[in-house]
Amino acid sequence: xxxxxITNLKYRYADGTxxxxxxxxxxxxxxxxxxxxxxxxxxxxxLLHLNGLLPEKINGDGAVKIYGETxxxxxxxxxxxxxxxxxxxxxxxxxxxxxxxxVAFGPQQLGLTENEIAARVKKALAxxxxxxxxxxxxxxxxxGEKRRACLAGVLACEPKVLVLDEPTSDLDPRGRREFxxxxxxxxxxxxxxTHDLEMAVELCARSIILDHGEIVADGRTLDLLGDEKLMxxxxxxxxHILHHLHPH
Amino acid sequence: xxxxxxxPHHHPHAHGFLLRLPVGFKLAAALGLILTVVLMPxxxxxxxxxxxxxxxxxxxxxxxSWWFLLKRMLLLEPLVxxxxxxxxxxxxxxxxxxLAMAKANLCLLVTLLLSQTTPATGMLRVLQWLRVPWLFxxxxxxxxxxxxxxxxxAERMRxxxxxxxxxxxxxxxxxxxxxxxxxxxxxxxxxAERIYDAMCARGWK
Numbered sequence: 001x002x003x004x005x006i007t008n009l010k011y012r013y014a015d016g017t018x019x020x021x022x023x024x025x026x027x028x029x030x031x032x033x034x035x036x037x038x039x040x041x042x043x044x045x046x047l048l049h050l051n052g053l054l055p056e057k058i059n060g061d062g063a064v065k066i067y068g069e070t071x072x073x074x075x076x077x078x079x080x081x082x083x084x085x086x087x088x089x090x091x092x093x094x095x096x097x098x099x100x101x102x103v104a105f106g107p108q109q110l111g112l113t114e115n116e117i118a119a120r121v122k123k124a125l126a127x128x129x130x131x132x133x134x135x136x137x138x139x140x141x142x143x144g145e146k147r148r149a150c151l152a153g154v155l156a157c158e159p160k161v162l163v164l165d166e167p168t169s170d171l172d173p174r175g176r177r178e179f180x181x182x183x184x185x186x187x188x189x190x191x192x193x194t195h196d197l198e199m200a201v202e203l204c205a206r207s208i209i210l211d212h213g214e215i216v217a218d219g220r221t222l223d224l225l226g227d228e229k230l231m232x233x234x235x236x237x238x239x240h241i242l243h244h245l246h247p248h
Numbered sequence: 249x250x251x252x253x254x255x256p257h258h259h260p261h262a263h264g265f266l267l268r269l270p271v272g273f274k275l276a277a278a279l280g281l282i283l284t285v286v287l288m289p290x291x292x293x294x295x296x297x298x299x300x301x302x303x304x305x306x307x308x309x310x311x312x313s314w315w316f317l318l319k320r321m322l323l324l325e326p327l328v329x330x331x332x333x334x335x336x337x338x339x340x341x342x343x344x345x346x347l348a349m350a351k352a353n354l355c356l357l358v359t360l361l362l363s364q365t366t367p368a369t370g371m372l373r374v375l376q377w378l379r380v381p382w383l384f385x386x387x388x389x390x391x392x393x394x395x396x397x398x399x400x401x402a403e404r405m406r407x408x409x410x411x412x413x414x415x416x417x418x419x420x421x422x423x424x425x426x427x428x429x430x431x432x433x434x435x436x437x438x439x440a441e442r443i444y445d446a447m448c449a450r451g452w453k
Contacts (some may be wrong), residue, residue, distance in 0.1 A: 053445045053448060053449065069279075076448075077453075080448070081451065084450075085449040087442065087445075090396075090437060092442040092446050094445075097368065097369045097393060109451030109452060110451060136392065137369075141394040157451065211332065
């Protein structure tokens with residue numbers, strides 16, 4: 001069974017902008033896939049669909065399936081339990097006064113007991129290296145810490161599919177390295193929208209390139225990113241790391 | 249930058265014993281004090297003076313900066329004046345106005361003292377314990393959280409605007425300010441939508 005199966009997905013914003021035109025792809029359980037493409041290519045829009053946050057009304061013949069379950073108005077809850085979405089701006093996601101409360105938010109919504117919630121919070125914070133931050137105010141964290149707290153908040157729901165929107169943007173090199181190492185240890189199926197092409201090379205065996213709301217390439221990350229013509233045609237570039245891997 | 253720039257009220261200024269008192273007790277005491285002041289009959293100036301002395305002693309003991317309190321009081325004074333000013337229209341207006349001003353300022357001082365010696369999270373917890381409707385508490389919690397984000401955003405926009413402001417003409421500055429306020433409103437409501445999405449993504453119902 002596929003972890004994610006999207007067929008013929010289209011979306012048009014209220015102002016008429018066509019954001020997604022007939023998107024279809026599948027992701028196998030345990031895969032880590034990079035979603036690449038220039039700004040405005042539809043990456044974030046696509047990610048919102050995976051959690052049923054778009055469209056407001058499900059219509060047309062496009063379908064999103066998560067582990068065989070087709071997303072519909074009636075099963076949003078079940079879909080959101082399976083798909084954890086980490087937003088691009090940590091301030092959108094961290095809305096509780098303290099870190100522990102924020103991480104506990106998801107498990108609370110799942111209706112777990114106090115003890116289970118506490119255990120989940122502890123585990124999630126340990127996974128992202130924020131043990132001891134429980135009572136820190138969310139608005140006093142550094143940007144890197146905010147990112148980790150966001151990820152902890154999603155991990156605490158124990159999703160099968162992890163969807164991340166530009167997880168390493170605005171991070172310093174060390175923060176980026178640590179975040180990548182952390183992501184690698186997580187067993188969930190991952191779909192990562194990013195401009196960090198080196199991360200794509202390091203973490204994701206497969207990449208999907210999106211441009212103008214269409215999938216223009218889908219294949220092995222090394223093959224796609226090594227194709228300089230393809231990269232330049234879609235507002236991307238060959239990452240330096242590949243020059244070292246395949247010196248000309 | 250986000251982690252360092254915050255409005256001055258992000259946590260209590262006080263270090264004294266008031267900070268260590270249980271939040272519930274402080275809330276009840278403040279409410280009691282406000283009721284006492286408001287319900288005090290006319291002509292009881294000595295009693296008001298006693299309350300005033302008590303408050304001054306508490307402020308002294310909790311080591312809040314006098315300058316900071318004065319600034320806060322001045323900021324809220326227009327409201328006090330507005331309400332007290334209306335009293336002037338009644339018979340015996342001057343005395344009524346003076347009394348209303350004294351009472352309003354004492355109440356103001358009590359709330360300032362409470363807010364400066366009590367962390368917002370503690371206050372929210374007490375409200376929860378008091379069974380205040382969850383919608384109200386959620387709104388307050390979100391407001392407390394995003395006030396800082398908005399203040400940061402306004403400050404970033406102000407700096408960005410200042411860096412491109414070459415004419416000291418007031419007319420342009422007011423125009424620019426109006427744009428910034430409008431922009432801030434749009435950004436805030438868009439952010440609110442994203443926050444709601446993020447909450448839904450984690451199972452909010």
